[in-house]
Amino acid sequence: MVHFTKKFISALVITLFLMTAFSPLSPKINAEENDPLGINASAAIAVEASTGKIVYGKNIDKTLGVASMTKMMTEYLLLEAIREKKVSWDQTYRPSDYVYKISQNRSLSNVPLRKDGSYTIKELYEAMAIYSANGAAIAVAEVIGGSETNFVKMMNEKAKELGLKHTKFVNATGLNNRDLMGMHPEGTGEEEENVMSARDVASLAYHLLKEYPEILETAKITRKAFREGTDDEIKMENWNWMLPGLVYGTEGVDGLKTGYTDFAGSCFTGTAERNGMRIITVVMNAKGKGSNNYVHRFSETRKLMDYVFSNFSIEELFPAQYQIKNKSTVSVVKGKEKKVEIETKDSLKLPIKRGEKDQYEPKYVLDKKLLTANGELTAPIKKGAKVGYMSVEYKGNSQDYGFVTGESEAKVDVVTKTKVEKANWFVLSMRGIGSFFGDVWNGAANMVKSWF
Numbered sequence: 001m002v003h004f005t006k007k008f009i010s011a012l013v014i015t016l017f018l019m020t021a022f023s024p025l026s027p028k029i030n031a032e033e034n035d036p037l038g039i040n041a042s043a044a045i046a047v048e049a050s051t052g053k054i055v056y057g058k059n060i061d062k063t064l065g066v067a068s069m070t071k072m073m074t075e076y077l078l079l080e081a082i083r084e085k086k087v088s089w090d091q092t093y094r095p096s097d098y099v100y101k102i103s104q105n106r107s108l109s110n111v112p113l114r115k116d117g118s119y120t121i122k123e124l125y126e127a128m129a130i131y132s133a134n135g136a137a138i139a140v141a142e143v144i145g146g147s148e149t150n151f152v153k154m155m156n157e158k159a160k161e162l163g164l165k166h167t168k169f170v171n172a173t174g175l176n177n178r179d180l181m182g183m184h185p186e187g188t189g190e191e192e193e194n195v196m197s198a199r200d201v202a203s204l205a206y207h208l209l210k211e212y213p214e215i216l217e218t219a220k221i222t223r224k225a226f227r228e229g230t231d232d233e234i235k236m237e238n239w240n241w242m243l244p245g246l247v248y249g250t251e252g253v254d255g256l257k258t259g260y261t262d263f264a265g266s267c268f269t270g271t272a273e274r275n276g277m278r279i280i281t282v283v284m285n286a287k288g289k290g291s292n293n294y295v296h297r298f299s300e301t302r303k304l305m306d307y308v309f310s311n312f313s314i315e316e317l318f319p320a321q322y323q324i325k326n327k328s329t330v331s332v333v334k335g336k337e338k339k340v341e342i343e344t345k346d347s348l349k350l351p352i353k354r355g356e357k358d359q360y361e362p363k364y365v366l367d368k369k370l371l372t373a374n375g376e377l378t379a380p381i382k383k384g385a386k387v388g389y390m391s392v393e394y395k396g397n398s399q400d401y402g403f404v405t406g407e408s409e410a411k412v413d414v415v416t417k418t419k420v421e422k423a424n425w426f427v428l429s430m431r432g433i434g435s436f437f438g439d440v441w442n443g444a445a446n447m448v449k450s451w452f
Contacts, residue, residue, distance in 0.1 A: 037307055041300050042265070042285035043198040045404075046308050048351035049271065049278035052206050052409040054401035055312050055351055056304060059198065063166045064284045065264025066196040068109070068132045069257050070174030072204050072269065073155050074140055078125060079212040081144050089122040093139055098148075098183045103135025108179060110135050111226045111234045127226055129218045131236035132258065134173045141172035148172050149185040159200070162207055163405060166197035176261055193263050201282045203404045205256055205269050209280070216271075219255035222246055241298055242270060248298040250305065256280075260294060268297035272305055277314050277351065280404075281305060315352040317360050317392060320344060321417075324362050330387065332420050333372060335379030341417035344390050350410045359396035364414055365389055383419040390414050 035058055042064055046056040054060070081087040095103065095113045103113040109132040113119065124140050127133035138148055145151030148171065155169040170177060170188035177184035177192050184190065196204075208215055222243050226234040239258040241248040252272035259267035265285030272279060281304045288296035322344045329339045342364070350360070366388035370377060377387065391411040394400045403409055 040287045041283040044283045045198040045202045047280045047404045052404045057401045067259030067261045067264035068174040069259040070194045092118045099139045137173045152185045164200040167200045198282045205280045266293045266297040270301045312351045318348045320347045331376040333376045335420040345413040345415045348412045360392040379420045379422040381420040385416045388414045
């Protein structure tokens with residue numbers, strides 16, 4: 001029988017521990033799993049709204065149920081149709097049998113619509129945006145697409161156009177298709193439900209706010225009466241309880257869309273502005289203590305918002321007319337001058353974590369279409385002509401999630417500091433002759449060197 005000393009056993013245990021800890025086969029810790037904020041949700045993301053910079057992420061590309069946050073796409077397509085004058089706010093709509101039946105289901109979020117009623121697009125939009133009314137959302141879909149089936153095709157086409165890679169829409173509301181009483185869009189399953197990733201939801205919200213900022217004028221309404229002053233009056237309270245004046249009122253919150261189904265869980269896309277910085281947050285399948293599933297999305301969102309506003313601010317990294325050292329000139333052909341200076345047109349700003357302002361390195365990206373094969377600009381060149389852009393690269397130790405659209409929005413135009421006039425034919429001829437004899441001389445010199 002072999003006997004081991006305590007010292008030998010201790011050494012063996014330590015050796016095995018070290019081998020396990022540093023073995024290339026040991027599992028790598030995922031930064032998203034090691035979540036310092038402890039966001040209790042299946043996925044979450046926070047984005048600075050002017051640049052699209054992601055400042056926090058957890059499982060941001062995981063495809064999950066999206067519930068009524070779907071209605072942001074329905075709103076996007078409506079606002080697009082309004083802008084293109086395909087639809088007007090005072091245009092009227094009479095409910096189809098489908099919309100009428102869905103709107104009567106008060107176990108779902110709804111404002112009941114009369115079968116013989118007439119409703120303006122503005123009324124339907126407000127019911128959808130404030131009260132998440134599902135019948136109203138389908139009505140909007142029918143107005144824009146002719147049918148919800150056609151509208152769903154439009155939704156998926158727009159998702160592709162916006163670069164949403166983990167998204168599939170099967171209806172205009174976010175309900176499970178089983179709730180549509182056998183009238184769900186053609187080509188979709190009876191039990192299907194819309195899915196998106198947190199990145200895609202945030203990207204949709206980013207585009208919505210950037211292209212149609214007027215959406216906040218409706219999204220921030222806390223209470224409103226539908227069909228006020230009529231027998232059909234319904235008091236609508238915004239499901240976004242984080243709006244100031246409601247039960248979870250939070251500073252700066254003015255949007256955007258809640259969602260809940262058994263499949264998706266408690267979801268919320270929020271937006272808030274404080275001290276000149278607007279952020280977008282998304283939590284999906286938020287959880288917490290207590291049986292009220294609706295409130296968890298707000299408590300987890302508040303954690304995210306407090307973290308971002310406490311730790312980030314928009315800073316000017318580089319001023320206007322900035323020049324990168326040793327890279328501030330570009331060679332010019334056919335010009336009176338052989339080089340031209342370049343500089344940034346505007347200042348470059350970015351949401352920066354406290355203490356990390358010096359962790360960003362500038363980088364010029366010149367427009368290849370304007371350059372010769374040798375990387376030169378061709379005269380004549382105007383003063384202030386755009387020749388490319390300047391972006392930045394993060395060199396710090398924190399996890400960099402990039403930008404919600406996948407492409408950096410934090411960039412500024414690079415322009416010429418002076419003009420360069422085209423040289424006359426005589427100067428160009430002399431340069432050509434000089435270049436010719438220079439090549440001859442260099443060739444001869446190299447030949448002589450080879451003899452010795």
